[in-house]
Amino acid sequence: MSQTQTLTVAAMLEYGQTLFESQGIYFGHGTTNAWDEAVYLLSYVLQLPPNADRSVLDQELTNDQQVSIQALFKRRISERIPAPYLTGQAWFCGLPFIVDERVLIPRSPIAELIMNGFEPWCESEPRQILDLCTGGGCIGIACAYAFAEAQVVLSDISSEALAVAAMNIAGHDLNDRITTVESDLFAGLENERVFDLIVSNPPYVDAQDLASMPEEYQHEPEIALASGNDGLDFTRRLLQQACERLTDNGVLVVEVGNSSVALERAFPNVPFVWLEFAEGDSGVFLLTREQLLEHRESFQ
Secondary structure, eight states: OOTTSOOBHHHHHHHHHHHHHHHTOOOOSSOSSHHHHHHHHHHHHHTOOTTOOGGGGGOBOOHHHHHHHHHHHHHHHHTOOOHHHHHTEEEETTEEEEOOTTSOOOOOTHHHHHHTTTTTTOSSOOSEEEEETOTTSHHHHHHHHHOTTOEEEEEESOHHHHHHHHHHHHHTTOTTTEEEEEOSTTTTSOTTOOEEEEEEOOOOBOHHHHHHOOGGGGGSOGGGTBOSSSSOHHHHHHHHHGGGGEEEEEEEEEEOGGGHHHHHHHOTTSOOEEOOOSSSOOOEEEEEHHHHHHTHHHHO
């Protein structure tokens, strides 16, 4: 494509769509198709909001804008870098977040639960919330928006991830309600600290899936993806200990993706509530503190 040719936004998007479809790149880090991927990258250059009016499609691009957009398209193809890492920004629950290769790109269906206030699962608004394996802090920060009175803890084993989370906390001006803790599961948390709601999107990719994942995933931190042969190394530990960190009416919500099959096979007598979503993947379960206590021996 000539950089001296005058192009509209629509024409550039059509070009990007055709280019991405012809190169066989993988979509799965916030978009599901070539058109949306082109929209994502172009919107970043033009500083368009996610809900930009369709009238922008007729806007003519300057030469500098064309050069910047095509450069991002080229890197997306040649380096197989997910689009949010190219822009340094991702969206979750309609909120912008800083992302880089120290953290996973947010794409959890838990966003839908947050935007629905975890109804009907929380008997009352949670006042103490833990986002376990927080990465860049997206889930916990979104929870702070959803529950204006809540105090939120963002916990992760990675100090590098928590550095990104700290930037996001500051960017959303939530330092008064959100704290970060470097911790392997609950080890770094105060022993007496309990929560009304624990939400976790932990590592859950099994060894076989990890070895066969598309190249784009190799840019994400392996520590945030891999969790043993069946993908459940972390989740098993969490199930063993979570009841001690929940209030009497507390709730645990955990994403395990397609490792849900292995989880049910490992614990056939546990009444996992598998949550349903209007959009996105499944593989998110819920257990109450009472259920965790009742089946505690199964988790040992």
